[in-house]
Amino acid sequence: MITSRRMAAVDVNAESLGVPRKQLMESSGNAVARVCRDLADPGSSVAIVAGRGNNGGDALVAARFLKEYDVTVHLLGRPETISTDIARENWDALVASEADLRTVSDSSTFDLGDPDLVVDAMLGTGVTGALREPEATAAKAFNDSSATVLAVDVPSGVDADTGEAAGVAVDADHVVTFHDDKPGLGSLGCDVTVADIGIPAAAELFTGPGDLLSLRRDPQSHKGDHGDVLVIGGGPYTGAPALAAQAALRAGSDLARVACPGHVAREVQGYSENLIVRGFEGDHLEPDHVPALLDFAADRDVVVFGPGLGDADESLAAVREFLDAYDGTAVVDADALQVVPDVDTEATLICTPHQGELQKMGGETDADWETRADLVQEFAADLGHVLLVKGAYDVVSDGDEVRINRTGNPGMTVGGTGDVLAGATGALASVLPPLDAAAVAAYANGRAGDFAADEFDGGLVATDLLERLPAALRSDDE
Numbered sequence: 001m002i003t004s005r006r007m008a009a010v011d012v013n014a015e016s017l018g019v020p021r022k023q024l025m026e027s028s029g030n031a032v033a034r035v036c037r038d039l040a041d042p043g044s045s046v047a048i049v050a051g052r053g054n055n056g057g058d059a060l061v062a063a064r065f066l067k068e069y070d071v072t073v074h075l076l077g078r079p080e081t082i083s084t085d086i087a088r089e090n091w092d093a094l095v096a097s098e099a100d101l102r103t104v105s106d107s108s109t110f111d112l113g114d115p116d117l118v119v120d121a122m123l124g125t126g127v128t129g130a131l132r133e134p135e136a137t138a139a140k141a142f143n144d145s146s147a148t149v150l151a152v153d154v155p156s157g158v159d160a161d162t163g164e165a166a167g168v169a170v171d172a173d174h175v176v177t178f179h180d181d182k183p184g185l186g187s188l189g190c191d192v193t194v195a196d197i198g199i200p201a202a203a204e205l206f207t208g209p210g211d212l213l214s215l216r217r218d219p220q221s222h223k224g225d226h227g228d229v230l231v232i233g234g235g236p237y238t239g240a241p242a243l244a245a246q247a248a249l250r251a252g253s254d255l256a257r258v259a260c261p262g263h264v265a266r267e268v269q270g271y272s273e274n275l276i277v278r279g280f281e282g283d284h285l286e287p288d289h290v291p292a293l294l295d296f297a298a299d300r301d302v303v304v305f306g307p308g309l310g311d312a313d314e315s316l317a318a319v320r321e322f323l324d325a326y327d328g329t330a331v332v333d334a335d336a337l338q339v340v341p342d343v344d345t346e347a348t349l350i351c352t353p354h355q356g357e358l359q360k361m362g363g364e365t366d367a368d369w370e371t372r373a374d375l376v377q378e379f380a381a382d383l384g385h386v387l388l389v390k391g392a393y394d395v396v397s398d399g400d401e402v403r404i405n406r407t408g409n410p411g412m413t414v415g416g417t418g419d420v421l422a423g424a425t426g427a428l429a430s431v432l433p434p435l436d437a438a439a440v441a442a443y444a445n446g447r448a449g450d451f452a453a454d455e456f457d458g459g460l461v462a463t464d465l466l467e468r469l470p471a472a473l474r475s476d477d478e
């Protein structure tokens with residue numbers, strides 16, 4: 001099963017792998033034609049009803065493949081209003097080929113005729129709200145006709161994720177959907193064919209520019225909608241919590257707070273006036289601090305636990321106590337990771353170990369990334385948490401799905417890049433599901449590192465990543 005949102009991401013990732021959308025449309029159209037041949041005998045009449053988006057484009061391709069049928073193509077709207085270049089190119093090819101074409105400018109000019117088969121390609125995953133005209137009139141005509149109705153990707157007017165319709169929708173006999181089954185189709189009671197349209201498995205497995213699409217902001221949003229992240233760390237190290245908190249801001253969090261020992265607090269504040277810093281007594285985290293930290297964490301979206309914390313027994317005991325009682329979302333990094341296998345927590349954890357830390361947690365690793373991916377997936381399932389295991393190929397898994405990130409470069413072995421990643425993961429976990437947050441953070445952190453390496457090669461430092469995170473999180477596909 002794949003949601004519309006994930007499908008849109010995978011589509012862009014396929015494009016970045018060198019498989020353009022027009023090629024996918026050709027495969028989709030071919031698949032539509034194959035199902036038409038299963039549903040209607042050669043020589044029968046087929047009405048292809050195409051909308052102005054890519055769903056319509058799929059069916060315009062199908063028209064070229066159905067030479068042995070009596071095909072009429074109805075375009076809902078004027079050709080100038082076709083909304084994508086690839087759909088328009090396929091329309092133009094039909095015009096040049098003198099296919100039997102009708103354009104429907106308004107609902108009064110729509111005449112379905114009496115076809116044996118209707119191909120519903122009015123709207124696919126691009127639908128918003130109830131069907132407008134002339135689509136609504138056309139949908140009623142399909143539903144009233146005795147023709148077999150084949151829907152392209154999803155019956156027009158139906159939400160592919162929920163199976164619900166905001167108003168009138170096409171009642172299809174059969175759906176040919178692309179790449180993978182859609183969650184909303186099962187409840188419709190029609191036959192579903194899933195057609196492979198040649199999207200490489202790599203477009204789902206490897207993070208890519210499509211993964212950034214989920215970060216688009218609602219223009220109506222308010223302060224706090226994009227995250228309030230609390231970094232708990234510092235002690236032996238002072239730079240690490242400051243880097244993590246600044247990374248949270250650069251990755252889009254509205255607020256970033258740091259809770260750390262008092263002497264660290266002064267330094268962290270000195271690094272950046274953008275941070276809200278709270279010091280606690282003593283020179284490292286102790287169990288006595290936990291009740292106040294739990295209170296402080298309760299109103300935050302995500303806690304990032306571990307940067308610069310050190311591995312004093314008392315600090316690790318405090319991490320254990322905190323996680324035992326905490327039920328929010330936490331990114332766990334650095335020395336805090338080693339307690340994760342022993343805690344019984346209600347919290348949603350995203351653990352960000354490098355391979356040494358993974359082994360310290362009881363996980364296994366391997367030089368071959370595919371084997372490592374299997375091992376990480378199994379270990380994530382055992383732990384019941386999301387793992388982001390850092391390496392030349394980062395492996396992200398929630399125990400069910402696996403994503404691999406290939407951005408990044410050897411210059412990133414410099415100190416502090418892991419703290420940046422942990423902070424960015426915290427910010428993204430305020431706005432995305434945990435697996436997506438980890439995958440997008442790994443992708444953007446590596447991409448920021450690649451931008452920095454263009455300038456500084458092996459001399460890049462962690463603060464270079466901070467500056468480049470916003471650009472690394474920006475989608476070029478808008």
Ligand SMILES: NC(=O)C1=CN([C@@H]2O[C@H](COP(=O)(O)OP(=O)(O)OC[C@H]3O[C@@H](n4cnc5c(N)ncnc54)[C@H](O)[C@@H]3O)[C@@H](O)[C@H]2O)[C@H](O)CC1
Pocket residue numbers: 007011021024025028051052053054055056057058083084122123124125126127128129130131132133135152153154178179
């Ligand atoms: N990788 C893939 O999944 C591929 C999918 N393909 C097909 O593309 C469609 C999605 O195409 P898109 O252009 O994004 O959207 P639609 O064609 O569904 O619709 C856009 C079109 O419709 C108008 N519109 C929106 N809502 C309404 C409404 N309620 N009433 C009337 N009109 C509406 C909007 O203004 C646009 O003009 C996917 O389903 C697949 O079929 C690719 O071909 C191959 C790759």
Ligand SMILES: [K+]
Pocket residue numbers: 055120121122123124151152153154155156
């Ligand atoms: K459709």
